[in-house]
Amino acid sequence: MRSLFLSFLILLGAASTHAAEPITHFNVVLLQPSPIMEKRVANIDAMADYIKAVQAAAREAVVASGATQAVGGFIVLAVKPGQKSKVWLDFDTLLDLEMRKQISNSVKTIPPFDVTEGPVVFALKVSTWDAKESKRMAPSPVEWKKATRNGKPIEVGRLVEKVWND
Numbered sequence: 001m002r003s004l005f006l007s008f009l010i011l012l013g014a015a016s017t018h019a020a021e022p023i024t025h026f027n028v029v030l031l032q033p034s035p036i037m038e039k040r041v042a043n044i045d046a047m048a049d050y051i052k053a054v055q056a057a058a059r060e061a062v063v064a065s066g067a068t069q070a071v072g073g074f075i076v077l078a079v080k081p082g083q084k085s086k087v088w089l090d091f092d093t094l095l096d097l098e099m100r101k102q103i104s105n106s107v108k109t110i111p112p113f114d115v116t117e118g119p120v121v122f123a124l125k126v127s128t129w130d131a132k133e134s135k136r137m138a139p140s141p142v143e144w145k146k147a148t149r150n151g152k153p154i155e156v157g158r159l160v161e162k163v164w165n166d
Contacts, residue, residue, distance in 0.1 A: 074139035
């Protein structure tokens with residue numbers, strides 16, 4: 001009887017262990033200097049609401065993908081005047097294709113906040129299914145790397161303009 005009770009407790013403990021989260025949000029990485037961000041972001045509360053909506057959409061997308069890949073990385077976002085937005089994904093390992101598609105498509109549907117005088121570029125540092133946080137401090141999506149192959153540094157706003165339609 002005692003071993004049956006212990007088995008039950010072990011099973012109960014296993015059932016109540018921490019369930020993996022579809023997505024964990026570590027922080028927002030601003031990819032432009034504060035003076036540029038302050039000049040271009042018309043309403044910081046609207047930007048915060050946009051970030052929250054993107055986080056919720058990303059969570060739903062990870063669940064909808066059906067994939068359980070655990071990986072850390074970045075959801076990179078750019079917002080241009082005229083409420084135009086773009087998303088790039090930059091994860092530490094190749095992201096499951098369905099998860100990639102779901103995240104990109106879901107995030108694209110979120111109406112962006114108003115910006116003036118040029119793009120606002122930032123990233124959400126995230127991980128899926130309880131993966132460890134990426135050790136990288138900032139993202140560098142493949143599309144950005146291709147555009148800077150000549151090795152010359154380029155301001156991120158200009159880089160975004162350069163790769164926007166790729």
